[in-house]
Amino acid sequence: MEFTNLLNASVARIERALDRHVPPAATLPPRLHQAMRYSLEAGGKRLRPVLVLAAAERFSTAGAADPLPAAVAIECIHTYSLIHDDLPCMDNDDLRRGRPTVHKAFDEATALLAGDALLTHAFALLATAYAAQPALAVALVQELGDAAGSRRLIGGQMADLLAEKKTDATAAGLEFIHLNKTAAMIEAALVMGGRCGGADESQVTALRTAGRHLGLAFQIIDDILDVTSDSATLGKTVGKDARADKTTYVKLHGLDAARRMAHEQTEAALAALRSLPGDPAFLTALVRSMETRIK
Ligand code: GRG
Numbered sequence: 001m002e003f004t005n006l007l008n009a010s011v012a013r014i015e016r017a018l019d020r021h022v023p024p025a026a027t028l029p030p031r032l033h034q035a036m037r038y039s040l041e042a043g044g045k046r047l048r049p050v051l052v053l054a055a056a057e058r059f060s061t062a063g064a065a066d067p068l069p070a071a072v073a074i075e076c077i078h079t080y081s082l083i084h085d086d087l088p089c090m091d092n093d094d095l096r097r098g099r100p101t102v103h104k105a106f107d108e109a110t111a112l113l114a115g116d117a118l119l120t121h122a123f124a125l126l127a128t129a130y131a132a133q134p135a136l137a138v139a140l141v142q143e144l145g146d147a148a149g150s151r152r153l154i155g156g157q158m159a160d161l162l163a164e165k166k167t168d169a170t171a172a173g174l175e176f177i178h179l180n181k182t183a184a185m186i187e188a189a190l191v192m193g194g195r196c197g198g199a200d201e202s203q204v205t206a207l208r209t210a211g212r213h214l215g216l217a218f219q220i221i222d223d224i225l226d227v228t229s230d231s232a233t234l235g236k237t238v239g240k241d242a243r244a245d246k247t248t249y250v251k252l253h254g255l256d257a258a259r260r261m262a263h264e265q266t267e268a269a270l271a272a273l274r275s276l277p278g279d280p281a282f283l284t285a286l287v288r289s290m291e292t293r294i295k
Pocket of ligand 1: 043044045046047078080081082084085097153154157181182222
């Protein structure tokens with residue numbers, strides 16, 4: 001099967017698993033569960049869960065675990081972070097995944113609670129789905145907890161908010177923000193997939209390195225698209241960074257250098273993935289497809 005068909009099949013598996021592993025919209029209180037599903041079901045590229053499945057597939061260890069609950073857990077965390085990021089007290093956005101943001105479609109309190117509920121659900125799901133493999137359950141909870149915690153996702157978001165008020169942004173400061181706000185979840189996706197597949201510690205290190213480079217590439221590409229793409233294509237507000245005079249890779253280095261940096265990070269990610277067993281075709285094509293978005 002060619003890459004696009006494989007990607008569509010992977011996304012379809014993830015959509016079905018999201019439906020299966022997240023409480024139904026009619027669960028009491030329905031308004032909360034509708035808001036959780038409103039955002040989850042709006043789509044999105046599903047990049048992080050696709051990475052979980054793709055990483056797991058590189059291993060064919062006896063006793064490998066089903067990576068789908070881990071894929072759902074990371075999408076729940078990612079979606080919560082988007083809901084909260086869109087709130088008026090943060091990025092104050094009206095459009096996400098091609099739809100009005102959760103606080104616009106519902107209200108602010110519901111958006112806050114829907115984000116909280118998705119965050120909490122992710123860990124309950126990991127503990128429940130992997131209960132029969134306690135060592136794996138602990139490793140997955142640890143990985144996702146670290147990636148989503150105060151030193152990484154939330155810390156990166158805090159640093160990003162603080163940086164908005166500063167005029168002396170540096171490349172190192174920008175890298176701190178993006179290694180944590182963006183790359184942490186991409187790194188966790190690859191590592192969690194590897195852990196489900198039965199990767200050993202040196203393979204987990206390779207996945208972590210690849211995730212770090214891929215995460216930086218993803219952010220640089222996101223900064224480029226904010227300048228070169230449009231809201232209809234991306235399903236979210238564009239041009240916001242420039243209007244807010246926000247420090248981005250494009251502002252700091254210019255468009256050409258940013259494109260070059262995205263390419264270098266993409267190649268570094270691919271180099272780290274080369275040591276892994278299994279068929280490299282899908283994961284390689286997936287990594288390359290991210291860079292193709294800016295070509
Ligand atoms: C509120 C703790 C907290 C964190 C928010 C996700 C986030 C951190 C902020 C969103 C703003 C932003 C530009 C983040 C960088 C990561 C990023 C580009 C997220 C969007 O991910 P996509 O493009 O979204 O994969 P879809 O909708 O396709 O899943």
